């Protein structure tokens with residue numbers, strides 16, 4: 190059943206829509222809530238014997254390519270917050286090009302859906318040579334990355350066939366959020382935050398189900414954008430990754446130029462592109478960066494930008510300040526889990542744009558599901 194399309198026309202469409210189930214499978218048996226003292230905890234069997242070493246590491250370095258890199262970027266803030274350990278995120282090929290420093294005291298975490306990506310695998314060899322503790326986060330049991338790392342966590346998202354990674358991305362973020370909970374100390378000061386995240390994880394599948402109801406709305410938006418040459422996506426904080434990943438989806442399947450932009454960098458160049466014709470998605474859901482995103486939206490309005498604002502449900506008026514814009518309203522979850530929700534409308538948009546433009550959804554030209562050569 191997993192590898193046929195069922196009621197769907199394309200694997201990408203099926204994989205987008207099965208995210209409530211794939212996320213449930215990712216978390217199954219790993220979140221423990223309740224008991225007499227109402228305690229909550231996370232159990233990641235594949236790394237439990239290495240947790241002490243990870244907690245003592247001088248640095249955590251995530252390494253991946255494409256969507257897997259973006260997932261690590263989405264998870265970095267919560268890892269930093271809960272572990273207190275410096276976290277960096279590396280594109281595998283760039284780390285290799287620079288022969289960037291990796292130390293014995295580092296924990297290097299390799300993120301890969303396939304577990305076979307050549308660049309990531311070579312970076313793994315490099316990190317092993319340099320003596321780092323190597324952890325794998327993959328979707329493929331028995332893959333090269335799963336076999337060659339010291340320990341790891343499978344994301345258990347189920348087989349992903351579409352070249353565009355969708356359900357693996359959201360499951361990767363959830364695994365990394367659970368990893369942050371597992372690494373971080375359960376101190377009194379962090380207890381409320383940890384409990385809120387665990388509650389949020391339990392609720393996430395139903396919130397994803399809710400956001401999937403935007404399917405028709407995203408199809409209508411795709412209809413509107415069908416002939417565009419380019420689409421910019423602005424995000425920051427937890428949702429810088431959403432901007433990068435949304436743009437990657439649009440470019441790889443809809444074959445439309447799209448760029449994810451860190452909103453904080455807007456004035457340092459991208460603002461010059463803004464006019465009344467270029468469509469711009471601004472991710473402005475509620476979190477600590479919201480007021481900064483409001484100011485970005487105001488500045489884009491002042492340049493007559495053609496805006497599509499993604500905001501928290503019920504927030505359209507305060508998000509869309511300074512002018513009129515099309516709005517995508519999404520359910521609110523704990524800030525570190527919001528990227529899981531926010532990517533879904535952009536996955537749907539990329540899917541519908543591709544179908545409407547008549548391109549191959551599951552097998553975009555020039556791309557392979559697993560990039561096993563360098």
Ligand code: AGP
Pocket residue numbers: 254255256257300301302303304305306309352353354355441557558559560
């Ligand atoms: C995702 O939509 C892409 N097809 C691509 O960026 C992919 O994520 C990248 O090649 C890494 O693959 P991996 O996760 O299997 O290592």
